[in-house]
Amino acid sequence: MSRFVDTMVATAAGARGRDKGMTTGEPGTPVRRTWLEVHERAARAAGALVAGGVERGAAVAVLAGDPAAIAPAVQAVWLAGGSTTMLHQPTARTDLAEWAEDTLRVLRMIGAELVLLGAPFDALADVLDRHGVAYRRIEDLDGEPLPAPVGVDEDASALLQLTSGSTADPKAVRITHGNLWSNAEAMWTAAELDPEHDVMVSWLPLFHDMGMVGFLTVPMLFGLELVKVTPVDFLAGPTLWPDLISRYGGTITAAPNFAYAIAARRMRGVDDGAYDLSRLRIALNGAEPIDPAAVTAFTDEGERFGLRPESILCAYGMAETTLGVAFAPVFTGMAVDVVDPEELEAGKHAAPVPADHPNARAFPLLGPPLPGLEVRVVDEAGEALGERRVGRLRVRGEAVTPGYLTVDGPRATRDDEGWLDTGDEGYVVDGQVVVCGRRKDVIIMGGRNIYPTDIERAATSVEGVRAGNAVAVRLDAGTRRERFAVVVESRFAGDDEAVRVLAKEIGARVVDAVGLRPYSVVVLKPGSLPKTPSGKLRRSAAAVLVPAAG
Known part of the structure; x- marks a missing residue:
């Protein structure tokens, strides 16, 4: 049986389930629900899933942004004996046709036949309908409470975590119930978690492992107080x-x-x-x-x-x-x-x-x-x-x-x-x-291994470069003429003279840091650098932004 699910259910039924919980909805309309209330909602949702044909071992995808909806939804999947996958979320700039194609590829890859859909992505129901993707709205999952969790073994899949690579070439990490329990217990020990006094605060995305495991699953599993908002709230x-x-x-x-x-x-x-x-x-x-x-x-x-x-x-x-x-x-x-x-x-x-x-x-x-x-x-x-x-x-x-x-x-x-x-x-x-x-990503020049982080830190030390938005790009990898470029975001983009001065200063700082001069420095407007769905910069994808090497 799953130690992970057994502990989650026991926590909800105990004192921590009644006393501790999750606050969502900040900064506008905060609402707090105890972990017992989350579990009771999850049990009804799990009953609806099982009644609707979800069987032990089923892969169920979730597309939602509101942590208040996601918490009972993913717990419901685990109670029903399935595995959950948080789908990559489209943004205002996303081409929905491409997103639908990529999402279909992901669903086929993980073998999911059902998507749980919640706010603010309800409007994507039409897109799923057009592509024949079965879905159920999270708010409609309200059946007879599942009397007991569907039993699964420790090696059963619990979480199929999409990696931060290209959505066009997807890959999912298969996290078993045993994996999840072991790492959660280890982090509990190493972080010296104290349910009586600790309050966890997070805006991390729930489609990323640090947000999903660290700042939803762990507090729900052990009964810690949690305040959860979204990355959109933080960036705003x-x-x-x-x-x-x-x-x-x-x-x-x-x-x-x-x-x-x-x-x-x-x-x-x-x-x-x-x-x-x-x-x-x-x-x-x-x-x-x-x-x-x-x-x-x-x-x-x-x-x-x-x-x-x-x-x-x-x-x-x-x-x-x-x-x-x-x-x-x-x-x-x-x-x-x-x-x-x-x-x-x-x-x-x-x-x-x-x-x-x-x-x-x-x-x-x-x-x-x-x-x-x-x-x-x-x-x-x-x-x-x-x-x-x-x-x-x-x-x-x-x-x-x-x-x-x-x-x-x-x-x-x-x-x-x-x-x-x-x-x-x-x-x-x-x-x-x-x-x-x-x-x-290591850049090899003159027999030296140059780590891109050293170059990027030098670039971001220049006034006018956006914090955390500089990428060292490896050019001509594996050849005798291997080089590198630096791509940054700045509010000065578009001002030729300001860009020239900025690029010169970046080049000088990089030389001071690593003793090598970049082949070129590219200055882009804010929001231009390619990033993964979880917000990490994608060095390899940034290479296409560098003018062709001569």
Whole structure:
């Protein structure tokens, strides 16, 4: 039987189910529902699903934006013995014909015959009708309560998490009930979660693993207080985030690095004492490379509102391990490892140096592996490397997915010994994981391995470049003339003279940082850089924005 489902049901029936719950609807019309109320709604929805023909093992897709609708819907699917997939959501700029084609491809890939449809995507019912996609409106799922969960094994699929790659070439990570339980329990332990006092605050999208697992499933599973808004709410007014933490006494939050950079800039214009961030004990930074300068800017601004720098928790995770791989120790703040750039790039050795060493590289320490997980660094031949040797990061443990679903069929993820290749390069020091970058994005010039994050941090340090919106693009990969370009967003786009000055300054900062000059610097208007549905920049897709190399 599923430990995950059994615990979720027991939590709803116990004291935490009655006392703790989820607040949605901010900033307009907040509504709070206890986890017991969410479960009772889910049980009725599960009854309707089973009565409607959903069987054990069925894959059910969900297309909704309101967390108040999503929470009981996904729980209903689990109670009915099925797996859930959060579909990528169209935006105002989405071509609906292309979206429908991509969505049909995803539905075929995961074997889903039903979509649960909710606000604000109700209007897409006509699109689904035209393509013969069966759907049910979440608000209409109201049958006789399912008396008991449909029993499933630990290796049954619970979550088919779409990856952040191209929607035209989809891939889903198959997260089993055992995976989900193992990683949730490990994060519970590592984060020292306290249901009596912790309040989780999040705007993270529920179609992304950090939002779906970390800031919906975990609090629903263990009975923690949750305040949940949408990414649209955050982007419409980024100071909503510290405002909610202040008003609800938030103790735990999380976001990718770019959001901390945005929040730091927006808080600069706010009067001292406008927020109270003093209760925040975990501000997790993960899901994309962590820029120490952005973290420092956030903590510097936040200190005016009582934020304690020790609350920053740097983390490493991926959908393939359900969510978390490594967490830095709780309430110790950001710690960095400062290393020699030449040794790193030419010798693949993270040799420690003083912070004032010329062009020193500073990498955040991401903590030890979560309980139940192992991390190993190996060379190209798969041989284990010692401490501070840079190589491929591999991970093994109960939380690791058994495989992907792809358009070409299932694909295993683990080798014969159970190791998963993460696709990242990094090293281990004092038992803590350090990630240098994605292996496919490393720029190789003159025998040196240049990590794009170093270039991107240099570019975003220039006034006029939008925080978190710079990409280092690898050109002529694998050739003797490999080069790189820098693509940024700026409000100066369209002003030829301002762009010329900006590009010159970016080039100079990049040379200072890595000792190499970009082939070109491309300045785009805000909103132009290609991103994944979860908001991550897509380096490979940005390459088409660079004028053809001569």
